[in-house]
Amino acid sequence: MTMHDDQVDVTTDIVATLIREQFPQWSGEAIRLVASTGTVNAIFRIGDDLAARFPLRLADADEALAVLEREAQASAELARVSRFPAPVPVALGKPGAGYPMPWSVQTWLPGTIASDADPSGSDAFAEDLAAFISTLRSAETRGRRFSGENRGGVLAHHDSWMAQCFAESEGLLDVPRLRQVWGRFRELPRTSADVMSHGDLIPGNVLVEGDRLGGVLDTGGFGPADPALDLVSAWHLLQPGPRDVLRRALGCDDLEWERGKAWAFEQATGLVWYYVDSNPAMSRMGRRTLDRILESTK
Structure with missing residues (x-):
């Protein structure tokens, strides 16, 4: 089952053709689809060192290219400032071989995603996560402000989306609460x-090594936003004890902490109903996050 009504399919054969035609220097490398619960891109490994990312939702090619260029700039910037491994942009591909949009290539990071190696009970992981967030917070905004897209601005601007989520969640969740x-x-x-x-x-989007933070993925959204935005990680990734470790390490006051919880709530509520059939793992993650939030608000 596809995840989106406007989803574009991409196969290993298509990727092999695109590589052969546009990047012949990699044409001898093995190409493998990466199993993922991701909802934005299909990801293919190229050999051992590279990953190709193909947007799943149909968009105008020129507009999609502009997005990929912005994401590449953001990813490169995050990789420069992060003390933890992050992907580095390598190339942008063009439409072709039946795939109608541009696509991107970046370095491959080894490791196990947190969905598969649950670090939620690790204080050490929480300390690493706090160090990562703190490093990003200290990076220069260079006068930039929140773009207005997605989460990270004004909570009340998401009322229409939340109304849709509540309507779609009837029978799935305790909507009145x-x-x-x-x-x-x-x-x-x-x-x-x-x-x-x-x-x-x-x-x-988080890699784990043992019980520590091993790296961070999907870095194309790096940019200015509400300081509470990255606190969604407290609810998506951590149990109560390590969650407190994260909060203390970042020195969050009550308002910032609650806003982080609010952003996690907004995201998780949408995940439950939107992916209940098409991506059950993502839907379950949303439920778990909501459970953690609701438990903390009793």
Whole structure:
């Protein structure tokens, strides 16, 4: 089952043809589809050192190229400032071989994603995660501000989306309670200036080595946002004890902590219903995050 109504299929044969035609220097490398719960890109390994990412949702080719160029710039910037491994952009590919959009190539990072190697009970992982977030926060915004896209701006601007989520979640979740919780979250004031943020610290975007943070993926959203945005990781990735470790390490006050919880709530509520059939693992992750949030708000 496809995840999106406008999803574009891409196969190993298509990728092999694109590589052969556009990047012949890699044409002798093995090409393998990477099993993933990701919802934005299909990912293929090229040999041992590279990964090709193909957007799943159909878009105008010129507009898609502009997005990929911005993501490449953001990924390169994050890789420069991060103390933990992050992918480095390598090349941009063109439409062809039946695939209608541009695509990207970046370095491959070894490791196990947090969805498969649950680090949620590790204080050491929480300390690493705090160090990563702190490093990003200290990076220069260079006068940039939140773009207005996705999460990271004004919570109340997501009311329409949340109304859709509540309507779609009837029969799946305790919608009356969720409405009540959102009614409080949406009123949380914003008092701090934008800082640089990863923007999507969910388990599928985090690599684990042992019980430590091994690297961070999907870095194309790196940019200025609400300082609370990367605190979604506290609810997506951590149990209560390590969650407290993260909070203490970052020195979060009550307002910032609650706003982080609100962003995680907004994201998780959408994941549950949107992917309930097409990506059950992502839907289950949303449920788990909501359970953690609701448990903490009793």
